[in-house]
Structure formats: structure tokens, C-alpha cells
Amino acid sequence: MIKLQSTKTKQHVMLEVLILLALNFGLQILLGIGFYSIFSNLLISVLGTSIVLFILFIKGKLPLQNMFEFKSIDLNIFLFTPVLAIFTICINEVFYPFSSGLTNISEIFIGLLIIPLIEEIFFRGVIFKKLNERFSLRFSIILSSLFFSFFYGVHGIFMFFGGIGFYLAFLSRNGDSLINTFLSRYLYNGIIFLNIFLTSRSNQTTSVIYKTIMTPFKGEVKYNLGLSIAMSVIIFFYINIMRKIFTKKNHSFNQTNI
Numbered sequence: 001m002i003k004l005q006s007t008k009t010k011q012h013v014m015l016e017v018l019i020l021l022a023l024n025f026g027l028q029i030l031l032g033i034g035f036y037s038i039f040s041n042l043l044i045s046v047l048g049t050s051i052v053l054f055i056l057f058i059k060g061k062l063p064l065q066n067m068f069e070f071k072s073i074d075l076n077i078f079l080f081t082p083v084l085a086i087f088t089i090c091i092n093e094v095f096y097p098f099s100s101g102l103t104n105i106s107e108i109f110i111g112l113l114i115i116p117l118i119e120e121i122f123f124r125g126v127i128f129k130k131l132n133e134r135f136s137l138r139f140s141i142i143l144s145s146l147f148f149s150f151f152y153g154v155h156g157i158f159m160f161f162g163g164i165g166f167y168l169a170f171l172s173r174n175g176d177s178l179i180n181t182f183l184s185r186y187l188y189n190g191i192i193f194l195n196i197f198l199t200s201r202s203n204q205t206t207s208v209i210y211k212t213i214m215t216p217f218k219g220e221v222k223y224n225l226g227l228s229i230a231m232s233v234i235i236f237f238y239i240n241i242m243r244k245i246f247t248k249k250n251h252s253f254n255q256t257n258i
Contacts, residue, residue, distance in 0.1 A: 066176035088162030
């Protein structure tokens, strides 16, 4: 399918993106004020995003069929996604010690099965794609990752530096299909929620995954060695992603360098 170059200006695209983000965030605030005693934070997030997606759908601006088109699975997902999830857990634990906000099975169900689907359609299928209509690929990836992280508050800071937003946008860079993005996000959320479940069951105040990883590195020398290895893996990941972004010449969208 041939992609036509968008006639929208950069300012027009940015305004559309900001309006969608403001509408989503505003709806979540209103739902939180009006129904906080009934709905959980996760459900409020899903409802707010779903309303925005529904508006886009009825206006014919949400190509859902293309987003679910199955092409091929990127096997790198099963290597990079767990690394990013574990890295995010560890930096989150260092700067913002573990605290589980999950209290019942419905929140776990929403967080594991519903949120990855809804959020990937919104942030990668809508926000990233709109930015990538007129801005360079690297700028679109960075900015969409920032917007995605913003919706998670304090934890979003660690998600941003953990790199998951970059990777999810990178996976969705070609065409409209989000199959690889969905798979990566479900795997990522699965690891995060597994860590929450195991930590809660063990009645510990320290993340189980973080404790398991750091236990062999007790002592200053071992700790620094472990930290160096971990940072080397993350730097390797970023270098590879950025190299592919900068050398990518024939992706599906016509780019205008920022």
C-alpha cells in the first residue's frame, strides 16, 4: 500500500497530537474526580484513552484493521523486552523503592490484558504515527516516548530512561501493523506484574527481581562490576537502536528532517 505524503504542516500535526493528549489526560482527571470511589486508577486510565480512541474511530481516523494485520514477528522482542523490563525495575527500585498499588485481581487483569492493547493503539498507533507524518523518525520516537512516560508520573521517568517507549515506537516504525508492538508490551507488562506479584507474596519491601539480580553482587567491587555489566548491555541496546534509526533510509513514511 502506497503512503501519500501528508499535506499537514509540522505545526498542524503537533497541535493535533497535543489536543489528543490533553483530551486523554483531561478525561482521566474528570473520571478520577467523579468516579474515584468506584473505579481504580487503571480503569480510569483505560476509560479515558478508550473514549479518545472511540472518537477517532467514529470519525474514521483509526485504521484498526491495519494495526492488527499480521506480517512477521521480530524475534529480537524476546531478547530486548525482558532486558528493558528488568532494567526498568532495577532503576525504579534504586530511586523509588517498591510499592504495589495493585489490590485485586481486576486491576491485574486490566494491567496485563487491557492496558497494553489500548495504550499501544493510542501512543504508537495514533500519537507516534501522527508525529512521524511530518517529523523525522528519531524525533518522533523520542517525543512519543516522552509523552508516553508522562502519563505514568514518577514511574514514567524510569520507564523513559529504561527505554521501553523508544523500543515500542521503533517496532512500529514501518507501516500500520502493531503486532510486534503488542507482543513486546504484553511481555514487558507480564514481567513487571510478575515482579509485583512475587514481591507482594513474599511480604518484602524490596523488589524480588531486583534482589535476585543484585544478591550475587554484594560488596562494593562486585556491585560496581554488576552495574558496569548492566550499563554495558543498556548502552549496547541504545547504540543498536539509534544506529538503525539513523541508517534507516527507506521506511514507509516520507520524512521531513527537523
